[in-house]
Amino acid sequence: MPIQLGMCWGHNTKLNCLEYHRDSEVNIGTHDFILLLAKEDEIEAGVLDTSKVKAFRVPAGAAVEVYATTLHYAPCHTSKEDGFRVAVALPMGTNTEKPVIKPGNSEDKMLWARNKWLLAHPETSEAKNGAYIGLKGANIDIQEEL
Secondary structure, three states, rough: OOEEEEEEEEOOEOOEEEEEOOOOOEEOOOEEEEEEEEOOOOOOEEEEEOOOOOOOEOOOEEEEOOOOOOEOOOEEEOOOOOOEEEEEEEEOOOOOOOOOOOOHHHHHHHHHEEOEEEEEOOOOHHHHHOOOEEEEEOOOHHHHHH
């Protein structure tokens, strides 16, 4: 399968959104980072309760396969000074322009980009920009745990 490689970097401690793809992605960080994850099958009636989200610390250099059935989003940093820098391998074309479709089911409302289904927390900029609001509960922030 053709893949694309990209980099994701910055400073983040919040959940904000969760996404999933039809294929796995692989993450490799230059520094330790934290992934906030949940299972796709925990979505009920188009909504995921954020209490289902679990945090996983990933050591620098470790390759992590994030399965297609795993809800995930931007990594969180473990070092305020360094932030996070994560290489991401995805199927070619993922996260590019959203295909034009006529929604045929509730999942189609979550489609945010090519091969990217997104559930946003109502407090986020993504929600304000039209993303499907599919997270309920606290917008998890791990800042206090760092």
